[in-house]
Amino acid sequence: MNEVQEATSPATSLSGPATCVSKVELRVSCKALLDRDTLNKSDPCVVLMVQNNGQWVELDRTEVIKSNLHPLFGKVFGLDYYFEEVQKLRFEVYDIHGTHSIGTREDDFLGGMECTLGQIVAQKKMIKPLLLKYGKYAGKSTITVHAEEISGNNGYVELSFCAKKLDDKDLFSKSDPFLEIFRINDDGTEQLVHRTEVIKNNLNPVWEPFKVSLISLCSCDEERKLK
Numbered sequence: 001m002n003e004v005q006e007a008t009s010p011a012t013s014l015s016g017p018a019t020c021v022s023k024v025e026l027r028v029s030c031k032a033l034l035d036r037d038t039l040n041k042s043d044p045c046v047v048l049m050v051q052n053n054g055q056w057v058e059l060d061r062t063e064v065i066k067s068n069l070h071p072l073f074g075k076v077f078g079l080d081y082y083f084e085e086v087q088k089l090r091f092e093v094y095d096i097h098g099t100h101s102i103g104t105r106e107d108d109f110l111g112g113m114e115c116t117l118g119q120i121v122a123q124k125k126m127i128k129p130l131l132l133k134y135g136k137y138a139g140k141s142t143i144t145v146h147a148e149e150i151s152g153n154n155g156y157v158e159l160s161f162c163a164k165k166l167d168d169k170d171l172f173s174k175s176d177p178f179l180e181i182f183r184i185n186d187d188g189t190e191q192l193v194h195r196t197e198v199i200k201n202n203l204n205p206v207w208e209p210f211k212v213s214l215i216s217l218c219s220c221d222e223e224r225k226l227k
Helices: 117-123 214-218
Strands: 022-031 044-052 055-061 072-081 088-095 109-116 125-131 137-150 156-159 180-184 190-195 210-213
Touching: 022 044, 022 117, 044 072, 055 072, 072 117, 072 190, 088 137, 109 117, 109 137, 117 125, 117 137, 137 214, 156 214, 180 214, 190 210, 190 214, 210 214
Parallel strands: none
Antiparallel strands: 022 072, 022 137, 044 055, 044 088, 088 109, 109 125, 125 137, 156 210, 180 190
């Protein structure tokens, strides 16, 4: 089981005109990341940057997923979308050492991708190759960004989950469980809605309650299936 460290939230909105067109939720995943670690696989984290007055500044970042070259991040980026403004974004993927410590060594950088928020909203699902410095491809690494506009419904639900008598998958200690919730899209694909925190050495976990928007959970369709 891959270990997940919680995401931080240094910021959650973009500056812009007084009136935004809509709010947008972005979800991120990667495939075929470079393996920078000697003994294990990379521990990736995606940092979302926004261009402000010509300078790139960090807006938010995902959780860290341990030893995974094909991470599906649970963190949802919430942004204000301004139709007439060019909102430049940059997604940077790093191999994390320690607790949310972005490495300064060149080999900690797994690749980046630049685009505008408008491009992501228009495509709804953007898949781009990750680039290293000087435009060099990061092998076959790609990043996928899903966009969903939130308009007309600001409803949220609060959910809480627990489990009992889970199978013990670890040899020398109890399992470290976490829970993932997926919604089933109209085309039959699955989309991660939420990932809980990891509870160490516990076969009867009680996860912290969490809130999720109805748009994210089921597109406001009460009959939509979840997994």
